[in-house]
Amino acid sequence: MTIIDGKQLSETIKLEIAQEVAAIKAAGGKIPHLAAVLVGENPASQAYVGSKVRSCEQVGFQSTLVKRDASISEQELLSIVDELNQDPSVDGFIVQLPLPGHIDENKVILAIDPRKDVDGFHPVNFGRMAQGMPSFVSATPYGILQMLERYNIPTDGKHCVVVGRSNIVGTPISILLSRKAKVGNCTVTLTHSRTKDLPAETRRADILIAAIGIPEFVKGDWVKEGVVVIDVGINRIEDPASKKGYRLVGDVDFEQVAPKSSYITPVPGGVGLMTVTSLLMNTLKAAKKEIYP
Numbered sequence: 001m002t003i004i005d006g007k008q009l010s011e012t013i014k015l016e017i018a019q020e021v022a023a024i025k026a027a028g029g030k031i032p033h034l035a036a037v038l039v040g041e042n043p044a045s046q047a048y049v050g051s052k053v054r055s056c057e058q059v060g061f062q063s064t065l066v067k068r069d070a071s072i073s074e075q076e077l078l079s080i081v082d083e084l085n086q087d088p089s090v091d092g093f094i095v096q097l098p099l100p101g102h103i104d105e106n107k108v109i110l111a112i113d114p115r116k117d118v119d120g121f122h123p124v125n126f127g128r129m130a131q132g133m134p135s136f137v138s139a140t141p142y143g144i145l146q147m148l149e150r151y152n153i154p155t156d157g158k159h160c161v162v163v164g165r166s167n168i169v170g171t172p173i174s175i176l177l178s179r180k181a182k183v184g185n186c187t188v189t190l191t192h193s194r195t196k197d198l199p200a201e202t203r204r205a206d207i208l209i210a211a212i213g214i215p216e217f218v219k220g221d222w223v224k225e226g227v228v229v230i231d232v233g234i235n236r237i238e239d240p241a242s243k244k245g246y247r248l249v250g251d252v253d254f255e256q257v258a259p260k261s262s263y264i265t266p267v268p269g270g271v272g273l274m275t276v277t278s279l280l281m282n283t284l285k286a287a288k289k290e291i292y293p
């Protein structure tokens with residue numbers, strides 16, 4: 001059993017990015033600039049945005065944090081998006097989700113210029129991704145592809161079972177892994193809350209991707225011997241013994257599933273870190289105009 005080390009892989013990729021930034025600087029070029037919009041005071045969102053800004057500093061990117069009160073109107077948020085669309089100094093930006101209930105997330109995503117949509121949430125990027133055209137691939141699926149590629153995990157002809165059908169993880173990773181590509185060529189089963197016998201489906205997986213948001217949902221007897229497990233879950237569960245009062249667990253019961261796995265991602269220290277690093281990779285692509293020349 002090999003634990004896929006998201007921390008080590010992130011550091012390796014961030015070093016590669018930092019070297020590219022140094023080369024851009026040395027050549028007198030403009031350093032990549034990521035902006036993030038944070039609305040409200042959701043502690044998890046604050047932590048995520050904080051780690052994105054710190055990661056920018058680590059690789060030498062410029063970053064801008066636009067913070068607004070939860071009471072901001074949809075119109076005001078849309079005008080911030082428009083300003084960032086127009087700002088030539090900003091290469092890419094994200095609007096941290098979730099947004100307060102009175103704001104239509106889809107409307108905000110649609111307002112982002114696809115050329116600056118480094119989260120890859122705009123339907124133009126999603127559509128381009130689905131058709132194998134150059135696109136910003138959303139950060140979590142991109143991070144998963146990096147993990148599979150850099151650990152040389154074979155995907156060709158494998159049966160991949162995805163649990164969860166969100167727009168951000170389950171649906172795009174299903175499409176990506178089924179495509180004809182270096183990391184791809186899987187036969188994919190996409191399962192969800194209406195799937196009839198879920199353990200029967202997951203037991204058929206050579207590669208299992210858990211993205212449902214239920215702590216320790218996937219049990220040891222739901223997987224076959226030798227499975228590759230990618231655990232996307234980031235669940236906070238109460239833990240009086242920890243100083244924050246909570247700890248993070250994945251969607252997979254690690255203790256039960258790890259002994260049966262050939263490879264498994266831990267939580268924390270797995271996919272989550274790769275999500276942040278992939279955002280940096282997309283920002284570098286935006287700055288280099290790799291996707292939209």
Ligand code: BQF
Nearest residue numbers: 048051097234267268269270272273275276
């Ligand atoms: C780790 C996210 C749900 C909804 C919106 C490292 C992150 C998380 C965990 C992180 C996530 C989850 C992010 C770990 C960004 C991943 O060590 O396990 C990093 O920062 N993430 C987000 O921006 O929005 C979310 C999950």
